[in-house]
Amino acid sequence: MLDRDIVAEYKLDHDFLEEIYHLPGGHEIKKCIQCGTCSSSCPLSYVMDHGPRKMFSLIRAGFRDEVLDSNTIWYCSSCYTCAVRCPKEIKITDVMYALKRLAVKEGRTKGKKSVVLSKNFARMVNTYGRNHETELMTRYIIEADLFHAFKFIPQGWKLFSNKRLPLLPHRIKNMQQLKKILKKVDELGEI
Amino acid sequence: MKYTYYPGCSVSATANIYRDSITALAPALGLELEELEDWNCCGATAYMSVKELMSFAISARNLALAEKLHRDVVTPCSACYTVLNKTNHYFAEYPELREKIGKALDAGGLSYGGTVRVRHLLDVVCNDLGCEKIASLVKKKLTGLKVAPYYGCQIVRPETGFDDPDEPTIMNRLIETLGAECIDYRMKTVCCGASLMGTQEDLALRLCRNLLLDAEHKGAHCLVTTCPLCQMNLDVYQGKINALFKTKFNIPILYFTQLIGVALGLPLKDLGLDRLAVKLTKPVKQIFEGA
Numbered sequence: 039m040l041d042r043d044i045v046a047e048y049k050l051d052h053d054f055l056e057e058i059y060h061l062p063g064g065h066e067i068k069k070c071i072q073c074g075t076c077s078s079s080c081p082l083s084y085v086m087d088h089g090p091r092k093m094f095s096l097i098r099a100g101f102r103d104e105v106l107d108s109n110t111i112w113y114c115s116s117c118y119t120c121a122v123r124c125p126k127e128i129k130i131t132d133v134m135y136a137l138k139r140l141a142v143k144e145g146r147t148k149g150k151k152s153v154v155l156s157k158n159f160a161r162m163v164n165t166y167g168r169n170h171e172t173e174l175m176t177r178y179i180i181e182a183d184l185f186h187a188f189k190f191i192p193q194g195w196k197l198f199s200n201k202r203l204p205l206l207p208h209r210i211k212n213m214q215q216l217k218k219i220l221k222k223v224d225e226l227g228e229i
Numbered sequence: 230m231k232y233t234y235y236p237g238c239s240v241s242a243t244a245n246i247y248r249d250s251i252t253a254l255a256p257a258l259g260l261e262l263e264e265l266e267d268w269n270c271c272g273a274t275a276y277m278s279v280k281e282l283m284s285f286a287i288s289a290r291n292l293a294l295a296e297k298l299h300r301d302v303v304t305p306c307s308a309c310y311t312v313l314n315k316t317n318h319y320f321a322e323y324p325e326l327r328e329k330i331g332k333a334l335d336a337g338g339l340s341y342g343g344t345v346r347v348r349h350l351l352d353v354v355c356n357d358l359g360c361e362k363i364a365s366l367v368k369k370k371l372t373g374l375k376v377a378p379y380y381g382c383q384i385v386r387p388e389t390g391f392d393d394p395d396e397p398t399i400m401n402r403l404i405e406t407l408g409a410e411c412i413d414y415r416m417k418t419v420c421c422g423a424s425l426m427g428t429q430e431d432l433a434l435r436l437c438r439n440l441l442l443d444a445e446h447k448g449a450h451c452l453v454t455t456c457p458l459c460q461m462n463l464d465v466y467q468g469k470i471n472a473l474f475k476t477k478f479n480i481p482i483l484y485f486t487q488l489i490g491v492a493l494g495l496p497l498k499d500l501g502l503d504r505l506a507v508k509l510t511k512p513v514k515q516i517f518e519g520a
Contacts, residue, residue: 081419082436113432115433116274116383118387119419135281139279156279159276163272168270171242175427189430193466197465200504203242215338222335223282226332228282
């Protein structure tokens with residue numbers, strides 16, 4: 039929770055806005071008029087630490103920790119309702135993605151289960167060229183939710199018994215080509 | 230009509246009933262879907278959450294492969310539809326990004342000029358073929374069936390190319406074309422929770438409960454979806470929703486292709502309708518078999 043007192047200026051990160059501003063999709067953030075259409079459209083703002091409107095205000099004021107440690111960015115399910123309704127046409131969902139990546143980059147991922155899923159998803163694609171859902175969920179459960187592994191059994195069984203859970207992955211033929219592309223991105227550096 | 234077909238990972242795996250229904254339906258509709266050779270994952274929402282340029286680059290590999298064929302790409306998955314389109318938009322809008330994607334593709338011996346049009350199968354079926362053509366192919370009218378169209382998110386947002394993001398009607402017209410009654414309900418475009426079902430199950434279950442509640446209240450016999458993740462959440466998790474919220478939902482969750490297939494007289498088994506987690510209920514079965 040935010041301190042009710044006025045936060046001392048020196049505690050704020052004044053470069054934070056510029057950082058977000060320079061990310062693709064992030065340059066419209068200065069246009070936000072704080073109307074609240076995003077927060078009132080969001081199906082999950084009721085459980086978020088800060089709704090999207092407040093997030094934008096926090097970014098502009100320089101509340102780096104409050105933004106990047108919030109559950110907001112990980113509760114965004116990418117439904118894009120806010121983005122299509124925003125009167126200033128801010129790509130809100132894409133800003134959330136940028137914040138996710140920044141949080142990952144800074145290692146602010148403790149207890150964030152979505153990160154485990156996303157990282158393993160990327161791993162599936164980097165290994166096979168495609169997502170292997172069965173292996174992805176197995177890895178995710180082991181890494182993030184082993185304690186509750188049993189809760190996934192009924193759904194897994196429903197898929198399996200209806201022949202909807204392939205056990206073997208499909209690897210694309212030209213994996214070498216994909217690897218070369220990924221390697222090049224590594225050299226170029228992320229955006 | 231010939232298209233380059235991009236099924237996506239889910240349609241090839243946990244949504245294989247969607248795949249089967251498309252395989253059965255396409256020839257009956259006269260759609261020629263040629264699968265993109267050696268396609269890779271689009272990256273979905275997950276890859277984008279950890280690496281941006283990488284996710285655009287892997288997505289662009291598909292577009293580069295498809296560009297050589299000079300045809301529209303059609304995908305049945307809403308997430309693939311959004312991600313591939315988003316790659317196109319960012320490729321066009323951000324020169325710096327375009328240059329980097331170009332260099333990455335070049336390393337793999339590919340190039341992309343940004344000319345591929347990516348479309349959702351629902352758009353192709355309803356707009357290229359059109360309801361009149363479909364009506365002429367209907368063999369069994371689904372009279373008496375109350376269908377709730379569930380549009381979800383990533384087919385109408387953020388790509389708003391072929392329907393309204395808040396009040397889409399394209400599936401309504403399709404349902405009526407098949408002789409069924411279309412149920413209008415508030416939750417038709419509200420998120421099912423998507424991949425939060427894996428990571429924040431409590432939140433996703435609640436979203437699904439709310440939309441099933443709305444559809445049931447309006448008297449829907451079944452829901453019709455266009456997205457593998459929506460179908461999975463509402464179908465496979467329906468038992469869990471019932472257990473948690475003490476509800477008694479028994480609403481089969483169909484793909485729109487399955488519904489068209491039934492009306493065109495294709496066998497239910499070929500359409501994967503025997504492999505739903507929530508089995509076809511008696512009234513639905515009666516209409517399907519007796520129609």
